[in-house]
Amino acid sequence: MSTTSPTPMPDPDEVARGIAELERYGNAHAPDLPTSPAPAPEVIEEQEGETQRVRRLRAEVAEAHRLVELQADDAPLLLDTPKVRKRRRAAHEAARLHELATDPAMRAYQAARVRRLLVTGAMVCLTLALGWSTAGVQAFAADGAPVWSPGWVFAWFVEPFVSLALLVVVGARAYLAIQGRPLTHPTLIRIEYLFLSLSLGMNAWPYLPWSLPDGASFSISDLVIHLIGPIVAVTIVMALPIILAGFTALDHGRPTGPTYRANTAPGGTDITALTDRARTLIASGALPARPSATRLQRTLRCGMDAARAVRDALADEQEERA
Numbered sequence: 001m002s003t004t005s006p007t008p009m010p011d012p013d014e015v016a017r018g019i020a021e022l023e024r025y026g027n028a029h030a031p032d033l034p035t036s037p038a039p040a041p042e043v044i045e046e047q048e049g050e051t052q053r054v055r056r057l058r059a060e061v062a063e064a065h066r067l068v069e070l071q072a073d074d075a076p077l078l079l080d081t082p083k084v085r086k087r088r089r090a091a092h093e094a095a096r097l098h099e100l101a102t103d104p105a106m107r108a109y110q111a112a113r114v115r116r117l118l119v120t121g122a123m124v125c126l127t128l129a130l131g132w133s134t135a136g137v138q139a140f141a142a143d144g145a146p147v148w149s150p151g152w153v154f155a156w157f158v159e160p161f162v163s164l165a166l167l168v169v170v171g172a173r174a175y176l177a178i179q180g181r182p183l184t185h186p187t188l189i190r191i192e193y194l195f196l197s198l199s200l201g202m203n204a205w206p207y208l209p210w211s212l213p214d215g216a217s218f219s220i221s222d223l224v225i226h227l228i229g230p231i232v233a234v235t236i237v238m239a240l241p242i243i244l245a246g247f248t249a250l251d252h253g254r255p256t257g258p259t260y261r262a263n264t265a266p267g268g269t270d271i272t273a274l275t276d277r278a279r280t281l282i283a284s285g286a287l288p289a290r291p292s293a294t295r296l297q298r299t300l301r302c303g304m305d306a307a308r309a310v311r312d313a314l315a316d317e318q319e320e321r322a
Helices: 012-029 052-071 082-101 104-142 150-178 186-207 220-248 271-284 293-300 304-321
Strands: none
Touching (some): 104 186, 150 186, 186 220, 271 304, 293 304
């Protein structure tokens, strides 16, 4: 039986030398690889004080400084808001309407409209009142005649006779009052009272206590109802001429259209004074730099000839300055 000798242990120095040789060989034959930059060291926010809370507070402070700077500028306060513009537009419209309402021509136009409306209403009311009275007069004039008998039919024409005659007098007085020539002749007034008294009497007579048939009782309501028509007619006839005379006496002021009044007024027309006044109005902006004669006549309230003279004087002064 043969025996084997044990394997000798390697020398540690030889092992170290072998590993060193391997490293040198690997470094000498290894390929050149791109070197990547070394990673930047991580910045720790807490170390520099730039935490999220600090950044938020710094932004608020910067915003506050900017707001203080902008709030010192009053430019936004000079702008008109939609509500302010709406109010200004309404105020401007109200001022224009007030100016138009005070214009003499507009005042005369409004007075004519109101007068026409009142006359129309009064005449319609008078016609209805006389028509109401016609039924009462027919009952008086028929005096119990059978229906559709000649007396009953002709009784319907009694009140129209009186009413038409009354309307002729009232219409003439109303028209002449509009023209500024009111009729106050005593004869016409007596004729009106006569017709109105006839209408009033014929309406009231059948319902008075002594005119009632036997067994009928007096009723104040029946009497008042049949007196409404004549009373309304009397009121309109007496009031309408007075109202129209009041409209005729209205003073609407000076007209604003191109009138041709004479330049001679009490004491004469001073062209120099009018020219000085026109210069002042031009300087204040109330008149344009070269106003027309019509504009001067309306603004200075003078005659057209005087307005032309002022216009020519202003034009000569402007040519001399040029």
